[in-house]
Amino acid sequence: MVKINEIKVNLGNRSYPIYIGNDLFSSFEKLVEGFSNYSGLVVVTDNQVKKLINEKIFSLKKRCDKSVSIICLPPGENSKSFKYFEFLCEKILEKKIDRKTLLVCIGGGVIGDLVGLTASVLLRGVDFVQMPTTLLSQVDSSVGGKTAINSKFGKNLIGTFYQPKSVLISLNILKSLPYRQIICGYAEILKYSLISDNNFFLWLKKNGHKIITLEKTSLIHAIKKSCEIKSKIVSKDEKETGIREILNFGHTFGHAIESQTGFSKKILHGEAVFLGMFLAIKFSAFLSFGNEKMIENYEDHMKDLKIPFRLSDYNLRFTAKEFIKHLRFDKKVKNSKLKFILLEQYGKTLSYILYNEKLLIKFLEKNLE
Ligand SMILES: NC(=O)c1ccc[n+]([C@@H]2O[C@H](COP(=O)([O-])OP(=O)(O)OC[C@H]3O[C@@H](n4cnc5c(N)ncnc54)[C@H](O)[C@@H]3O)[C@@H](O)[C@H]2O)c1
Known part of the structure; x- marks a missing residue:
């Protein structure tokens, strides 16, 4: 029971x-x-x-x-x-x-x-x-x-x-839910851990496979924890004028990927979020807010669960210029400046407004793999 x-x-x-x-x-x-x-x-x-x-x-x-x-x-x-x-x-x-x-x-x-x-x-x-x-x-x-x-x-x-x-x-x-859709839900669960609770991330590292195979006790813990994190953020900022924006972690890059693929079944929203979070973590390290260890940890977790997390896993190729065009479609772009939620460490976000687009181009030229 x-x-x-x-x-x-x-x-x-x-x-x-x-x-x-x-x-x-x-x-x-x-x-x-x-x-x-x-x-x-x-x-x-x-x-x-x-x-x-x-x-x-x-x-x-x-x-x-x-x-x-x-x-x-x-x-x-x-x-x-x-x-x-x-x-x-x-x-x-x-x-x-x-x-x-x-x-x-x-x-x-x-x-x-x-x-x-x-x-x-x-x-x-x-x-x-x-x-x-x-x-x-x-x-x-x-x-x-x-x-x-x-x-x-x-x-x-x-x-x-x-x-x-x-x-x-x-x-x-959830028993009838296709595996691809389960993975999409897991993207958001993982996001909550990365933006607000490193202990939850450590727990997911151990128990992630139980969630994607719908083992009940772990699934309840993960859903409960995710809903707690989201409801805490929403309670502080119902209308997204401040902290609620951290829920967009990985979504700005992810949205550009979905936009480039025409929001088609080629890559589902959650799948794009895995790729988007990877790019956001790498961008954090590139700008020296985060570090290489965070990238390694993310890669290991993805490989462990056999979740695709690189553009090449979906046979997708973009130039930096194309990618930026799609980043700009994101409605969160304010006054033509791009804004990213980045990580200083797992569980700690920062909101980064891009004033120097050359930095992003340099990053994308090396990292759109
Ligand atoms: N309001 C918000 O804060 C918020 C946050 C994230 C996403 N969204 C929106 O959510 C939408 C995506 O939601 P989604 O991923 O649930 O997609 P969805 O609602 O399209 O469901 C995916 C597919 O799964 C089927 N399905 C649903 N439950 C099932 C079950 N138990 N067993 C088998 N099949 C089942 C549906 O019929 C559908 O074909 C997007 O439109 C996105 O913009 C909104």
Whole structure:
């Protein structure tokens, strides 16, 4: 029996709990605060996840005396669009909802971001609960209240900050998750250790393989630790005006790689983050903030887990000039200066604004391997 773990995201009257357990679908009505006050539930999921949760929703319907309807969207990033945002709003409104309707979002980060945005604007705001079903969404996107859809000008450019009422993380649901997606979640777990907790990194060095093979005890520890780190940061800086930016560690370089490959399946977000973190660590050492030992440690861990971490592992080749062009697409570029989250040591970040682009060119010419 896996006991239910609880973490709190402290945001004053927008605070909420994150529960982590084996199968939280079966205790949904007990875990969602004020469940009896909701007039009805609208579950939003994607076609792939629906197959996994059909019976659980059916059982919830039987257990509670409320209307429970389900809306399905196509899986994949394309659903984070104006088209599906409109589709979803109209579908939900068709169900004659009121302000006491609870939206329940069951899926990965795509469904989470879209439903979060919808909840924040529908009837000027209805409550929603996150039930993340990918490792990445469990440790990252379901926590912190960033919602978004994409624009033709870039990813996540249209969105709100809107916190869920609770986050319910079930481990069982991960059994069907493809290995590539598990690895993507691990990228974010590793990121938390590198930016804020060297002991967690040392623990991951020993136990990383247990996480990517979904061994329950280690998985719970890693998810809990990751959610604790993220919720602590979000509690200090909900709207990313300061410290929350450290969560972008590895993402600026990673985003350039995703942008260069057209955000295609050639390299998934988490996979690009592994490459991005490696470049960020090397850039830290290149600028003499960090050291060579950090690079070695990272390489060893990647090799140990057989995780690709170099551009050549994906047969990708960029010139420094091309790479910088894609770095500039990142929306975090302010006043045309590039900004990087770097490491002084594992667990200690620094925010670096690049004033001398020649340095970056010199670095990239040697390190885009
Ligand atoms: N809001 C935030 O703070 C935040 C943070 C990080 C990422 N994101 C966003 O999250 C999105 C990526 O999320 P993701 O990686 O979860 O991708 P995703 O939501 O596209 O899910 C990946 C695939 O896995 C399938 N899937 C989901 N759960 C499954 C399960 N249990 N078993 C089998 N298949 C399953 C989905 O149908 C989908 O095809 C991106 O749009 C990104 O921008 C948001």
